[in-house]
Amino acid sequence: MMKKHVLALAISAVLLAACGKKEEPAPAPAPVETTAAAPAAPAGPVLDDEKVLNIYNWPDYITETMIADFEKETGVKVNYDTFENNEALHAKLVAGNSGYDIVIPTAGFGKKQIDGGLYQEIDKTKIPNYANLDPEFMAKIAGVDPGNKHFVPWAWGFTTVGINKQKVEKALGGMPMPENAWDLVFKPEYANKLKGCGIIYLDSPSEILPVALHYVGKPAYSENPEDFKEAGAMLAKVRKDVRLFSSTMIDDIAGGKGCAFIGWSGDINIAADRVKETGGKDEIVPLLPTGGGLVFIDTMAIPKDAKHPNNALAFMDFYLRAENGAAMANEMNYPTGNKAALPMIKDEVKGNKTIFLSDEDTARLIPTGGFSNEVSGVVNDTYNAFKRGK
Incomplete structure (x- = not known):
């Protein structure tokens, strides 16, 4: 993702001043012993009086x-x-x-x-x-x-779908994994099978609504209140399958509270490391949906x-x-x-x-954006209605 470029630095000009008035020569002072001046220490940061x-x-x-x-x-x-x-x-x-x-x-x-x-x-x-x-x-x-x-x-990073591979495979039975990983948490035929091992959503309107809007074919950061009705209707169909709305995603994943989750890529990887460190055998992975992850x-x-x-x-x-x-x-x-x-x-x-x-996966990402103050009320109302199951 990161491409190496050289960042040009602007270099300040050094001003030299060597002016003065010529005076009559004065007797030379007696010689004194001198030592070479130590190099100046690098300037530290400017700090406030209160540390x-x-x-x-x-x-x-x-x-x-x-x-x-x-x-x-x-x-x-x-x-x-x-x-x-x-x-x-x-x-x-x-x-x-x-x-x-x-x-x-x-x-x-x-x-x-x-x-x-x-x-x-x-x-x-x-x-x-x-x-x-x-x-x-x-x-x-x-x-x-x-x-x-x-x-x-x-x-x-990016907001995406993560899974416990062993638990998801067991829950799906002979049903193949969907091409688009978002189907696992947004499509009833998959979500209904996964509710037994647990679906976890991030407890955040600003994370769930953009990916829900994108999933139903609307702009991820739509300003049209009508678009939210369609996203809300889609979410309502899987509400009964969602076990937990999480604000402690790393702990919840590592603690085995769910097998499929909408979370941040880094948090899912951190949870995977914690499972390994404690001797767990399950493989926790963030997926790279063909439908795109949400950049943050x-x-x-x-x-x-x-x-x-x-x-x-x-x-x-x-x-x-x-x-x-x-x-x-x-x-x-x-x-x-x-x-x-x-x-x-x-x-x-x-x-x-x-x-x-990879460049291919990067190209699929949903670009970063935000909702205006004017539509924020619709975002929160749509999310809260989904969370309450109403």
Whole structure:
């Protein structure tokens, strides 16, 4: 997915000043012993007076030592909280005085937050490692954040169907797997067979409605309320087969609560690793539907009322170091937009076609996007009616 490009860096001109008024010669001073001056230490990040940073992120979405390493290097105390979905983050931001300095919205969903003036513009001069980002990848974010003024990428992936292969095969009996994996969770003839071993949906309107709309042949981010009626009718037919609406997908998959699930590609791979680590024999895999997975790009943003914006920028710069970008891929199973990190990513991760997708699978992905404020009520109403079974 990531293509290697050289990012041109603008180099500042050095201004030399050597002016002065000629004076009458003065007696030479007595010689003094001198030593060579030590090279100047690299300038550290600009920090706020209060060494605190408050971060609001998704669960299970950061490498093991990143916070501790940042605290040790900078002396900044990090308070780290998590939210379950974009809707919860949005409610916190709209209420105001969230208390957070960095939040991690999905780019498409975050467009309405940019439009609502909820974020500060990023001072890129304080993020030297911004140069590590792939310009082609940043152009994708610019579709919802023109000029890349507010969002700095965290990680990306796609919403898709995942399965426990052994349990799904057993539940289907002699019925072959569908060509389009979305049929497993959206088509009654498959969903009815899988309800015994459990179908799990992400508990998020902004994840379920786009893929449902796309499945019924409508734009994934439609602004037409009539399109939602068709998507809602399709979902209603499989509601009785859905066991769980999950906000803890990794734990629910690894804990065996379902055999087919709509989830994030990285979370499904993390759950698969946990099953292996505990000696489990079942094979958990994210699928690559012929109908396309839904791209998401999660990003760092600074709320308008953040009290420690310089500390936030220092963390962004720290995060964008090549080794930290590689650690996100190696530990968390999410690809990165950090081109400088690519040589440090393990071969088995780069070779996993559900993490770093082939060109063919990439072409099938549903591009990132978002719903406007005007249609958000329809999105939530359609989802809630489906979830309640009404």
